[in-house]
Amino acid sequence: MFGLNKKDTSLLLVVAVLTLFAPFILNPFPTESGLAQFNAGYPDLMQRFVIFGIFAVGFNILFGLTGYLSFGHAAFLGVGSYSAVWMFKLLSMNVIPAIILSVIVAGLFALLIGFVSLRRSGIYFSILTLAFAQMSFNLAYSVLTPITNGETGLQLTLDDPRILGVSATADGSIPVTSLFGLEMRSTYEMAVAGWNFQFSAGYYLCAIIMLVSFYIAVRIFRSPFGLMLRAVKCNQNRMRYTGLNTRPYTLAAFVISGMYAGLAGGLMASMDPLAGAERMQWTASGEVVLMTILGGAGTLIGPVLGAGFIKYFENIFSKINDNVLHQWFGFLPDGIEDFVVFIIHPFIGKGWHLTLGILFMLVVIYLPGGLVEGGQRISRLFKKNKSSDDGAAAKTTPAE
Amino acid sequence: MSKMDVTRRGVLKTGAVAGGGLMLPTYLRAAGHEGFTNAPTGSTVTLGFNVPQTGPYADEGADELRAYELAVEHLNGGGDGGMLNTFSSKALEGNGILGKKVEYVTGDTQTKSDAARASAKSMIEKDGAVMITGGSSSGVAVAVQGLCQEAGVIFMAGLTHSNDTTGKDKKANGFRHFFNGYMSGAALAPVLADVYGTDRKAYHLTADYTWGWTQQESIAAATEALGWETVNNVLTPLAATDFSSYIAPVLNSGADVLVLNHYGGNMVNSLTNAVQFGLREKEINGKNFEIVVPLFSRLMARGAGANIKGILGSTNWHWSLQDEGTKTFVKSFGTKYGFPPSQAAHTCYVQTLLYADAVARAGSFNPCAVVEALEGFEFDGLGNGPTLYRAEDHQCFKDVLVVRGKENPTSEFDLLEVVQVTPRAQVEYAPDHPMFAGGALGTCNPGA
Numbered sequence: 001m002f003g004l005n006k007k008d009t010s011l012l013l014v015v016a017v018l019t020l021f022a023p024f025i026l027n028p029f030p031t032e033s034g035l036a037q038f039n040a041g042y043p044d045l046m047q048r049f050v051i052f053g054i055f056a057v058g059f060n061i062l063f064g065l066t067g068y069l070s071f072g073h074a075a076f077l078g079v080g081s082y083s084a085v086w087m088f089k090l091l092s093m094n095v096i097p098a099i100i101l102s103v104i105v106a107g108l109f110a111l112l113i114g115f116v117s118l119r120r121s122g123i124y125f126s127i128l129t130l131a132f133a134q135m136s137f138n139l140a141y142s143v144l145t146p147i148t149n150g151e152t153g154l155q156l157t158l159d160d161p162r163i164l165g166v167s168a169t170a171d172g173s174i175p176v177t178s179l180f181g182l183e184m185r186s187t188y189e190m191a192v193a194g195w196n197f198q199f200s201a202g203y204y205l206c207a208i209i210m211l212v213s214f215y216i217a218v219r220i221f222r223s224p225f226g227l228m229l230r231a232v233k234c235n236q237n238r239m240r241y242t243g244l245n246t247r248p249y250t251l252a253a254f255v256i257s258g259m260y261a262g263l264a265g266g267l268m269a270s271m272d273p274l275a276g277a278e279r280m281q282w283t284a285s286g287e288v289v290l291m292t293i294l295g296g297a298g299t300l301i302g303p304v305l306g307a308g309f310i311k312y313f314e315n316i317f318s319k320i321n322d323n324v325l326h327q328w329f330g331f332l333p334d335g336i337e338d339f340v341v342f343i344i345h346p347f348i349g350k351g352w353h354l355t356l357g358i359l360f361m362l363v364v365i366y367l368p369g370g371l372v373e374g375g376q377r378i379s380r381l382f383k384k385n386k387s388s389d390d391g392a393a394a395k396t397t398p399a400e
Numbered sequence: 401m402s403k404m405d406v407t408r409r410g411v412l413k414t415g416a417v418a419g420g421g422l423m424l425p426t427y428l429r430a431a432g433h434e435g436f437t438n439a440p441t442g443s444t445v446t447l448g449f450n451v452p453q454t455g456p457y458a459d460e461g462a463d464e465l466r467a468y469e470l471a472v473e474h475l476n477g478g479g480d481g482g483m484l485n486t487f488s489s490k491a492l493e494g495n496g497i498l499g500k501k502v503e504y505v506t507g508d509t510q511t512k513s514d515a516a517r518a519s520a521k522s523m524i525e526k527d528g529a530v531m532i533t534g535g536s537s538s539g540v541a542v543a544v545q546g547l548c549q550e551a552g553v554i555f556m557a558g559l560t561h562s563n564d565t566t567g568k569d570k571k572a573n574g575f576r577h578f579f580n581g582y583m584s585g586a587a588l589a590p591v592l593a594d595v596y597g598t599d600r601k602a603y604h605l606t607a608d609y610t611w612g613w614t615q616q617e618s619i620a621a622a623t624e625a626l627g628w629e630t631v632n633n634v635l636t637p638l639a640a641t642d643f644s645s646y647i648a649p650v651l652n653s654g655a656d657v658l659v660l661n662h663y664g665g666n667m668v669n670s671l672t673n674a675v676q677f678g679l680r681e682k683e684i685n686g687k688n689f690e691i692v693v694p695l696f697s698r699l700m701a702r703g704a705g706a707n708i709k710g711i712l713g714s715t716n717w718h719w720s721l722q723d724e725g726t727k728t729f730v731k732s733f734g735t736k737y738g739f740p741p742s743q744a745a746h747t748c749y750v751q752t753l754l755y756a757d758a759v760a761r762a763g764s765f766n767p768c769a770v771v772e773a774l775e776g777f778e779f780d781g782l783g784n785g786p787t788l789y790r791a792e793d794h795q796c797f798k799d800v801l802v803v804r805g806k807e808n809p810t811s812e813f814d815l816l817e818v819v820q821v822t823p824r825a826q827v828e829y830a831p832d833h834p835m836f837a838g839g840a841l842g843t844c845n846p847g848a
Contacts, residue, residue: 044521142608142635151609151638152539153513155546155569158840172843173572176550185550187525198525272521274543276513315522321506350453350508 030194043200056303058260072133078280080265106262114254153276296370437847448529455511467745538562552847567836581615585622587822598627603655708805
């Protein structure tokens, strides 16, 4: 289907099912139960899952295929966000022109940075991209304040010109982002028994765009162009000695992955029309590297899983506070309850970084292939169990 | 490790079953048929406390959270009732808000607009918070205020001192109890002129975001009106921790006063750097070199230690005030936590009470009803004397304190002495003052 082989088709279908049914899948616990804390099926977080999924998929095209580790990808995300917000301010609240502009601007920006940075490889390339990203961050943070509104972040105001559209709605508020009239924030809530599922228009737009970008990424991975990129990762010198200029290929990969980041930035701004300079900070660039490595660099589904994993921790674990812990462990005797809460306390709330760091270390040490390798090991375990079930049973019986 | 992965797949079945539920005639409901976002339906109401738990303002955030917890306790009838006893409005009865028990969720703003908005969004979308409060940075407050306006919930600003919060970025759903840069300037400048004379040359170091910019503008305008000269204004990044490279040029600039438009961890570091450079022992133009910190707080004073002795600044509130409201609040806060509250804690506590009271008086959680109840509301007994919530810009008007770092502190909390209580009339300004112009409240948004 769609020019994919059977395995890729089923992968795409799995991703499609997961994203389209995410409001159900991420909301496993009834609203009133104590475990509702772990539900992630609310629009804002689901949007983040897929948007950062796009970001990580794009990053993986560069890092997973060519092995070039860019430490400045957040710059493209930020540039995309700023362009989208400016589009909302100047043109219209429709998300389509905003997203298109953000992809184009991020692409051009990536062309510029890539042209310079790709003259070096390895650690030098990483440092160059990091330097560019920090430069962009500092520019956005202070020097370019008229364009970026500095630390406060670029926001919509009541007196934006907006050529195709209105500056303010009839009741005097700022219009909201929409897709030809379909408001991005409109949410359909469905209450079934104890559950409350939320279907947000914004999420489904992001999800569909994510599926399209995922499909494109699969095609790139399987194309001759993708093969060329893998060859660059394998041994770039050998490629050069055969008389092949690798620079256009790596530059193309860099620009494509920059455009993915710009798309993610544009989508972020479409869901919430604000662009802040901290989106370009080096920590944000580091985050996408973590996502890709955590999920499994060079695999198709890995970066999406990694993105979901990190965003889940950031948004769910950081909101567990001592109060919640006391509720959970309320059944224990007082002294023990306080002790358990004391032990867990550093790992929740503001300590979510610590938990994530420990998990990241464990993954990198024991599952170098990331979560995908974990999944493969588990499925292999099941397969082995099935085939050796009889044998194992036969072996243990005589011992009795 | 792959916990979430497993959950996803494991629950796929549940998802399919629930999907089947779609086909069945279940009771479906459209979003918010109650008429406004997150209308509380059960016996409880959820408030969202969105404070910095990490970053340069983490100390303030921790104290704010304590105050919120105390306010919730008092609203639900626990503890000694705190300022509910001294508050001039008696609509609250200690049985929650409108008989609904108050519950709360917390989040970390990380002092970043993006993170703060994400956290506030999850409170609104996931936890059903009907009011968001907190923030210890004006950039964050402005960003979250915009979000709350869009989403249709009330935003009760915590510690935010920028003119913009109730100036060019004001919003109908947002309210600020804290004072602002203009008020600091208006209160502080006359005292500065009294103590240091009227022919001073000032050098400004300014945190590079909305609060720093507007406070610098306000202080420069107020001091220049009294004869001071502003030599230079240097912007420093909010994330900076070492200011020595910014301090060195001050010595050669010919200035004899250094104004630190910094707050929280920033101010602690910049003041410490300035003192280490020996600025305070210097004599320039035949005058002692002086340092001024326009926005002061006890938490900062504690961080800066002995360096703050004799330094002038302004503050919204101080625990050593002697009115009934302050005394009651300090007592109940002290009983619960063992130390007196900071001004950040005070403003957050008061904002929670003001919101609850407005709901009680309006008889509804509908944001538009709350806005109506708060606009033009005059009250007393909350520690700042008679106070007005001005309808035109949702800014509170009250007395401002000018304080000085104590030379001989008697305890680690007794670090500031009140030099002057500047009366409200002196810090008032017109809603269309140039420093506040350019924005519009818009209309209140009840959401869905």
